Amino acid sequence: MATRSNSNRSGTVTFGLDWLSVALILGGVLLLYYIVPMMSLFLSVPPGDILARMNNPTVVDSATTSLLSASISTVVATLFGLPLAYWLARTDGAVTKMVLAVVVLPLVLPPTVGGIVLLTVFGPGSPLGGAAVAAGFPLTRSLAGVVLAQTFVASPFVVVTAKAAFESVDQTLEYASRSLGKSRLTTARHVTLPLAGSGILAGVTLTFARAIGEFGATMMMAYYPRTMPVQIWVAFIELGLDNAYPVAILLVVIAAVALLILNTVAS
Amino acid sequence: MATRSNSNRSGTVTFGLDWLSVALILGGVLLLYYIVPMMSLFLSVPPGDILARMNNPTVVDSATTSLLSASISTVVATLFGLPLAYWLARTDGAVTKMVLAVVVLPLVLPPTVGGIVLLTVFGPGSPLGGAAVAAGFPLTRSLAGVVLAQTFVASPFVVVTAKAAFESVDQTLEYASRSLGKSRLTTARHVTLPLAGSGILAGVTLTFARAIGEFGATMMMAYYPRTMPVQIWVAFIELGLDNAYPVAILLVVIAAVALLILNTVAS
Amino acid sequence: MILELSQLSKAYSQFDFGPVDLTVDEEVLAVLGPSGSGKTTLLSLIAGITGLDSGSILLDGRELVGQPLEDRHVGMVFQEGALFPHMTARENIEYAATASDHVDELATLLELEEVLNRKPPTLSGGERQRVALARSLATDPDVLLLDEPLSSLDAPIRKRLRDELHNLFESLEIPILYVTHDQRTATALGDRIAIVRDGGLEQVGSPSTVLTRPTNRFVARFTGNENLFEGSVTDRAADGARVRFGDLQLQTTASDISTSAVTVCIHPSRVEVETPIVADGNRSVNTVTGTVARWLNEGSVYRVDIQIEAGSLTLTANVRPPTFERLTIDNGSEIQVLIPQESIHLIPELE
Amino acid sequence: MILELSQLSKAYSQFDFGPVDLTVDEEVLAVLGPSGSGKTTLLSLIAGITGLDSGSILLDGRELVGQPLEDRHVGMVFQEGALFPHMTARENIEYAATASDHVDELATLLELEEVLNRKPPTLSGGERQRVALARSLATDPDVLLLDEPLSSLDAPIRKRLRDELHNLFESLEIPILYVTHDQRTATALGDRIAIVRDGGLEQVGSPSTVLTRPTNRFVARFTGNENLFEGSVTDRAADGARVRFGDLQLQTTASDISTSAVTVCIHPSRVEVETPIVADGNRSVNTVTGTVARWLNEGSVYRVDIQIEAGSLTLTANVRPPTFERLTIDNGSEIQVLIPQESIHLIPELE
Amino acid sequence: DGGQSTTIAILAAGSLQNALANGLEPAVDVPVQIEAHGSATVARMIDEDQRDPDIVSVADVALFDEPLSLPWYSVFTSNSVVIAYNPDTVGGQRLADAGTESWYEPMINGDVNIGRTDPDQDPLGYRALFMLELASRYYDDASNLREQILRENQIYPETSLVSQFETGSIDAAIAYRNMAVERDYEYFELPDQINLSDPQYAEDWYSTTSYTVSSGQEIQGGLISYGSTIRHMSDAAVSVFDTHTTGSYLEEHGFLVREHFPAYTGEVPQRVRQATDQSNVNQSRLDGPNKELSSAVSDITVLI
Ligand SMILES: [Mg+2]
Numbered sequence A, B: 001m002a003t004r005s006n007s008n009r010s011g012t013v014t015f016g017l018d019w020l021s022v023a024l025i026l027g028g029v030l031l032l033y034y035i036v037p038m039m040s041l042f043l044s045v046p047p048g049d050i051l052a053r054m055n056n057p058t059v060v061d062s063a064t065t066s067l068l069s070a071s072i073s074t075v076v077a078t079l080f081g082l083p084l085a086y087w088l089a090r091t092d093g094a095v096t097k098m099v100l101a102v103v104v105l106p107l108v109l110p111p112t113v114g115g116i117v118l119l120t121v122f123g124p125g126s127p128l129g130g131a132a133v134a135a136g137f138p139l140t141r142s143l144a145g146v147v148l149a150q151t152f153v154a155s156p157f158v159v160v161t162a163k164a165a166f167e168s169v170d171q172t173l174e175y176a177s178r179s180l181g182k183s184r185l186t187t188a189r190h191v192t193l194p195l196a197g198s199g200i201l202a203g204v205t206l207t208f209a210r211a212i213g214e215f216g217a218t219m220m221m222a223y224y225p226r227t228m229p230v231q232i233w234v235a236f237i238e239l240g241l242d243n244a245y246p247v248a249i250l251l252v253v254i255a256a257v258a259l260l261i262l263n264t265v266a267s
Numbered sequence C, D: 001m002i003l004e005l006s007q008l009s010k011a012y013s014q015f016d017f018g019p020v021d022l023t024v025d026e027e028v029l030a031v032l033g034p035s036g037s038g039k040t041t042l043l044s045l046i047a048g049i050t051g052l053d054s055g056s057i058l059l060d061g062r063e064l065v066g067q068p069l070e071d072r073h074v075g076m077v078f079q080e081g082a083l084f085p086h087m088t089a090r091e092n093i094e095y096a097a098t099a100s101d102h103v104d105e106l107a108t109l110l111e112l113e114e115v116l117n118r119k120p121p122t123l124s125g126g127e128r129q130r131v132a133l134a135r136s137l138a139t140d141p142d143v144l145l146l147d148e149p150l151s152s153l154d155a156p157i158r159k160r161l162r163d164e165l166h167n168l169f170e171s172l173e174i175p176i177l178y179v180t181h182d183q184r185t186a187t188a189l190g191d192r193i194a195i196v197r198d199g200g201l202e203q204v205g206s207p208s209t210v211l212t213r214p215t216n217r218f219v220a221r222f223t224g225n226e227n228l229f230e231g232s233v234t235d236r237a238a239d240g241a242r243v244r245f246g247d248l249q250l251q252t253t254a255s256d257i258s259t260s261a262v263t264v265c266i267h268p269s270r271v272e273v274e275t276p277i278v279a280d281g282n283r284s285v286n287t288v289t290g291t292v293a294r295w296l297n298e299g300s301v302y303r304v305d306i307q308i309e310a311g312s313l314t315l316t317a318n319v320r321p322p323t324f325e326r327l328t329i330d331n332g333s334e335i336q337v338l339i340p341q342e343s344i345h346l347i348p349e350l351e
Numbered sequence E: 001d002g003g004q005s006t007t008i009a010i011l012a013a014g015s016l017q018n019a020l021a022n023g024l025e026p027a028v029d030v031p032v033q034i035e036a037h038g039s040a041t042v043a044r045m046i047d048e049d050q051r052d053p054d055i056v057s058v059a060d061v062a063l064f065d066e067p068l069s070l071p072w073y074s075v076f077t078s079n080s081v082v083i084a085y086n087p088d089t090v091g092g093q094r095l096a097d098a099g100t101e102s103w104y105e106p107m108i109n110g111d112v113n114i115g116r117t118d119p120d121q122d123p124l125g126y127r128a129l130f131m132l133e134l135a136s137r138y139y140d141d142a143s144n145l146r147e148q149i150l151r152e153n154q155i156y157p158e159t160s161l162v163s164q165f166e167t168g169s170i171d172a173a174i175a176y177r178n179m180a181v182e183r184d185y186e187y188f189e190l191p192d193q194i195n196l197s198d199p200q201y202a203e204d205w206y207s208t209t210s211y212t213v214s215s216g217q218e219i220q221g222g223l224i225s226y227g228s229t230i231r232h233m234s235d236a237a238v239s240v241f242d243t244h245t246t247g248s249y250l251e252e253h254g255f256l257v258r259e260h261f262p263a264y265t266g267e268v269p270q271r272v273r274q275a276t277d278q279s280n281v282n283q284s285r286l287d288g289p290n291k292e293l294s295s296a297v298s299d300i301t302v303l304i
């Protein structure tokens, strides 16, 4: 019997190893698919050009706007998204599924269309937008507009990811906290959030990355103040790729550094 | 003592309930922020207009292209992304973190810029793209181009989400399967994947949604064959919003139905 | 403090809990039952973790139903401790403490000084449970609920902690519900024991009553009464009934049996295989002979299955190691079995 | 089949396992130790779940080290069963089965026919463990490893399953390692017992040897020997040494004690408080008197702490309920304690 | 020939999209693929090798010299600058009330939110500036309209401008005539002297205004002229180009076809000239003889 099963089993090994290699190759190919274009981008510009742009006030302004708006959008998305994610995580049923569907829908809309639709709601011609303009706080062509656009496009990620993170926190710990006389808020702050931390961080990371890279909806809601993606587009149209690539590289570097800091500080 | 603690505790209650309401309101506001623009989109067009577009061959073609390309992109992203996600989930250390960073970076790049960078790698002028054209399988202005663009932009979501899903599968179950003499592949197919199923499904959903809504990179890589986002763009620059909205609504409806079917079939 | 539960009930899709009526004074009530019987549900309802369908929970007259769990002042020690894994032991206790000097007091009481700065994953099971207990006590609860705190512990630690809890519980003057599936823990810690089955109370009483006078077969089996036989009462007298089961006919001291059909219940720890020198004239003993069919060394005790010669009955006896060795018991050995009259408990069988 | 482990070792950041040498024949080796002692690590190394640092694992001469776990043909029953939650019981077993008729055979053997179509979350703990066992056996393993399969079960079910396993194991002619932290389970199931502590083997031997002749204090305490005292040998004779501890001086049958300093070890189940009629002339008994300091009803047995009058020693005795009642034991009662000479085990204390 | 397939790819200015898709495409037998972006984007995409169309058409022939440098092109149609307004908004209504003759008054008063495109990126953007400059001179009671009316916050990208206008975010837009015609916007036609559509004012009048874009180029005012060229010569391309530059669809879509169109610049391939001449004769659309008007129609001179 030992002989039978041994031969049988060694057959499985070879097969299994082959498939393991195939799997690793598949993953590697995808990784290359991310890396190669990124490398091509970085190699296309002499480092001097990038440094030169770092002194260009327009670029600096757009970098400031991008960092600021993406940070605010991420904070807003997180602040508003975590309660929604928590509710989704702790509830079951048809309503939950429908709400989750609603959260995913903004992703389906091309960002440009999303931006246009946001205009109908927040543009100066809409009641809400008009009132905001009257109050001296216009919701388009302003940092607020950038944030509204980025939040619409990027916030679903933190909601979906944080939902999964909250689901992984043992509810018993929350009951334990509350049975110690702590309110829901205290419990959320001291128990649930820290424990869902790494998952939430992943969602925050995705949201920040998507927000800082957002172009279509931002362009519609707020061509000014210019974010880096808009600036890249403008640079491209004005003087072509050689002009646009350094800004794109700066965007990638700034975003990478921001994400690195975010992930280092948070963990 | 009972009196002291009672008053103490009822103070906490009021506070807690208040904050609970605040949290629910925050979540509700975000939900409204998704729903209202979507409603405004749907209400802006008489249903007849939408039905009329469903007979327009250009729109039908673009719907077919979108569904097909987003499906292929999702399959490709999943096929290549799951091994990567699995590796990320089962490995720790600096390399893992760097790889995860690489996965997130495509999100940072504005999609249009991503599309341009992909052109430099896969365009007819590049060695790879040239060879592909010579082989009769052009990587731009083709379904392949659409898939390449959508995959670049949308695949990170399935990787990040599936990683979390794989992490939630008890590794003991994998050991149990392998100790029963099953290869890694058999174990992955019969144990890990089904158990990570709902998380992977969430990632697949995000990827499909993002892929079918992708515009910037797709437009650069493949203006033809037209996907629905490109068709929306064309309709818009032809005759403005009234012309574009019905197509946008169709896109949302088609994507919602596709996601519904995906989620129903999968679970 | 007194805790009064009345008509507590909660329906699940696969399981109905209650209605349960129960009053717990300043005492330890051990809640004993198999897994899935509703022990944890009972605690969850009292703590407010699970909402109830109907019923009332009065704590010194204060109605707890409708109050959120954070306002009930009910301390709960969860099965695996439910310590916050991102906080040290000290932080866990401090998080709960109403006064900060409380922490060190409790740490001393529960011998936790050494581990205060360690995080839960690095604590042993016993340390974890003591921290969880300290954390619950730090809130000065009006009621203490414990959900199988010892079930995951190693035997020697379990034994030691059980002793410590015994002393601690006596010093707390609040109602304590202690859930366990281990009959020995329930017996050792409980002032009273409540046997739970399928969401209802089967029997509530002192440990010795529940153990020696179970009211039905389930309680009997769950408290280790392995010798259960269908029998019938043949003769009723003032000083006890005679009962027939299999081919045996034995004298008992049972006097108030209403039915003829009974379950005869003889705890293995009360079956003797050796006559003591301190023979006691007042105690009458049934004597039967049998053959050893099987034995199992269980460490502190040997479990010996004895085939009774008068019939096809198998009686299980717990035999102490010295006795086992002295009688050189082995499969097939003949053995004399002594069953004290008062050790035969009769459970009336209603149709 | 024979399993030979040599110099097996594995270093973790907080814990070093091994080096361990162990040979397991076609027998049941119960591996007993506290949690965190390395029991699961031992099984993981054999199964190939954990890579080892050094050492060799020979199965009938075949080297397992370096082989992936799927090729080792080592069956493992995980602590909580590790059943695939998305498959029914039948699918779990079929997944593993080399031949399909195997499934029904095993289902019959382990009495699983009724539950084959149910999914793991709906199974009781005992059913779950039996399915896990059936699944492992379906692969016809060359070695069977079981990691505390009974630890989460209710007492009555645990007892029943233990009996079933006992019979099943006898029919399998392969090496079986059965990990547990429960001394009674180890004693009942093991042909031999290995005591594990801090990643090393403390003692390997038959259940009665390990229980009555522990080689050190740790083994003694872990096997329930609560009466451990520092003592010194005062007199060595061919038929046994005399030992002094506290103010007591007792005769033992120990004859090969090399040191003067010893730990005196008397298992509570071997301390008697009643003289049997079947007194045995060959067995000599030490008699001391004491006062009951405390007693605890543990269900099948009373644990009685006895203050020995001759000194400040407290001796714990397990007393059967009938004896307890017969002697009307209570706090403060005077009591005569009988300690058979052969029940006093001396552990040499090396400096 | 140069075409790899029989499908002809046209990369064109966004304002041509509708005319090409619904006017040209049905009128030709050859399958065409139309892609439209802002004219500057079109030029960039070709210059950066992201696009390789058979025919390229832009709304500003200056782009054919820089960044593109193409050997020849045809100027085939014109457009005019109009003021489109949204009568449903308060500001739009004020504009409607003011009427064609004094549209600039509510703008000066700040009662109207107007939108325009970026003069640094888009021909329509600087043409709006030229129009206002010319209007300041043309209307007696107007002066310094550029300074009085223009704010930076009126600038939107081309596509966004339409969205803003249609969603009521802006009351009025400085737009091309064809956009207003095709989409049924309410609009004011402006006098030929300021609408940049009449060749007779090009040389002496339109050219008196200029704007320096951010890259330093100074752009002079001139006629709005759409230029087109064939990049990959083939029979199919020539046939499409012919209909594209001489078809009657242009007027139907609100473009202005002047008598001297199409006019050629550079070394025009003979087969192209033959094909288009033929069409013009057959359709009798040209009143006068076909002549090269390069000086008149090269409306924009790029001064470095
Ligand atoms: Mg429970």
Ligand SMILES: [Mg+2]
Residues within 6 Å of the ligand: C151, C152, D151, D152
């Ligand atoms: Mg246990």
Ligand SMILES: [Mg+2]
Residues within 6 Å of the ligand: D035, D036, D039, D040
């Ligand atoms: Mg273990």
